Ligand SMILES: Nc1ncnc2c1ncn2[C@@H]1O[C@H](COP(=O)(O)OP(=O)(O)OP(=O)(O)O)[C@@H](O)[C@H]1O
């Protein structure tokens with residue numbers, strides 16, 4: 001784990017985190033189903049999922065504010081399931097910042113050091129160090145109430161890393177900030193993660209944020225993990241119909257199995273026939289397909305089965321709404337450079353990109 | 368009329384009139400009286416050339432300080448318990464604090480006379496348990512004054528502290544724990560400082576109210592437990608209106624100075640009030 005420009009003596013690698021069958025119920029309601037997940041040391045892992053999918057609950061169990069109904073949690077080699085929050089030594093950035101309003105910025109950041117019995121001089125040195133990391137050297141004497149939202153968020157970050165925890169938790173830390181500040185702080189958090197080599201568990205429901213920041217993303221749904229993978233893999237090879245629809249824009253289409261053999265599946269969609277290299281399925285059965293709008297192409301064809309319903313110019317590309325022969329709709333993104341737009345009403349033939357189509361049966365990917 | 372409706376200031380007009388006639392005018396009259404003829408301030412000279420007056424001011428201030436400290440010492444743990452316990456227990460306790468609040472001070476003071484008397488409930492109980500052999504004199508002592516006043520003033524301390532404790536964001540407690548603070552440290556570094564506005568507000572209320580206390584010390588206190596209000600009443604009984612006005616004015620000044628001093632401290636909360 002690189003020490004970067006932080007100073008070699010202070011660098012300490014992050015610790016791995018392991019959820020071993022951790023579940024959480026509130027009464028009869030199961031918020032988190034038995035969860036098995038390994039976060040590698042120094043990894044940036046994001047929890048991504050719709051509201052109520054159990055992201056915060058999972059994070060709170062890691063921080064010690066919720067007690068798991070079942071299962072164990074490990075940080076490094078230590079089982080911390082029964083360790084009180086104060087002795088877990090994990091940094092946490094709360095969505096609401098949770099800065100102490102009666103303490104100055106310096107006192108806020110020094111608080112965890114004070115709790116660990118460091119001398120005044122050591123406290124001041126460490127506070128100065130992290131204030132520099134987050135770029136707030138001149139604000140140490142202010143009270144949180146005298147700072148902007150973005151500055152407060154940085155103080156919260158500084159306070160969470162000043163005691164060099166091996167794991168840093170963040171629950172939607174940027175959701176209250178405007179777009180510009182957000183992307184600025186995103187790169188700052190990435191830089192700090194890189195420099196400190198700390199393990200980060202990050203909760204967000206902003207997929208772009210998860211995509212750009214994470215080493216791996218854990219997509220959650222209804223208290224279960226839908227898929228854990230690197231951003232690219234998640235986008236191009238979703239294992240699950242839900243993930244395909246949740247991450248980025250996707251056309252979801254119903255297709256009927258026309259013919260099936262070993263690793264070839266002939267399907268019928270909207271009057272067209274396509275062949276996918278996937279496992280055998282019962283003939284006449286239903287399959288769900290997902291295909292990204294930027295992966296589909298089409299060409300004008302008076303005998304084509306599809307018609308252009310609408311065209312929208314979106315700067316670098318055009319967005320076509322096509323009506324397929326069976327009445328289904330298909331969104332296509334096409335480069336807008338050079339070519340003339342195909343007018344609404346024109347008949348076209350869709351060029352299905354067999355290699356880019358994911359097929360699902362009962363929600364699970366067939367490939 | 369339309370204009371009037373848009374500016375709700377006129378709604379306070381009846382109250383303003385009431386206060387003007389029944390409060391402000393008498394106060395002005397009292398202030399004028401206390402200055403004496405030709406601004407000689409003769410009544411002040413008369414009042415404060417007597418050792419008794421100075422002594423009573425001192426006694427009153429001392430009672431007010433002690434009562435404030437005692438009330439705070441009893442109210443803070445109670446408010447903290449109410450703020451952290453379950454909803455039902457909190458309701459019951461709050462009701463117990465408030466019910467005496469709705470009873471007249473006079474009646475409560477009589478109740479203490481019954482309780483603390485030579486043959487009262489407290490003496491009876493202590494003798495029954497064998498702690499004492501002969502009845503202890505409790506009524507008409509300074510002790511009785513403290514008991515009676517603390518009882519009367521407790522709600523004024525409990526309520527502001529409770530409301531400032533309840534206003535503390537639970538996430539701050541979670542944050543402190545996450546940063547390594549055990550229960551004691553959370554209490555000392557987060558709960559106590561953030562409930563200070565309530566402590567100060569309660570203390571000012573109790574202190575200022577104590578300065579003007581009359582009924583309780585008069586009924587349950589001893590001969591030496593003279594308060595400024597009793598002194599004023601005594602002068603009024605003697606028809607020495609000017610001296611009474613002078614003493615009352617002095618009490619008013621002490622009260623206002625207290626409020627101003629506390630006001631300074633409390634305004635500090637503005638600085639960090641904006642963070643939430
Ligand atoms: N204390 C609680 N008592 C009962 N149910 C709870 C409690 N805390 C959370 N839940 C439920 O558990 C589920 C998961 O909640 P959680 O806060 O983890 O969701 P989340 O993924 O963080 O959602 P969001 O994106 O909205 O923050 C929700 O259905 C929620 O209603």
Ligand SMILES: [Mg+2]
Pocket residue numbers: 055056057
């Ligand atoms: Mg949440």
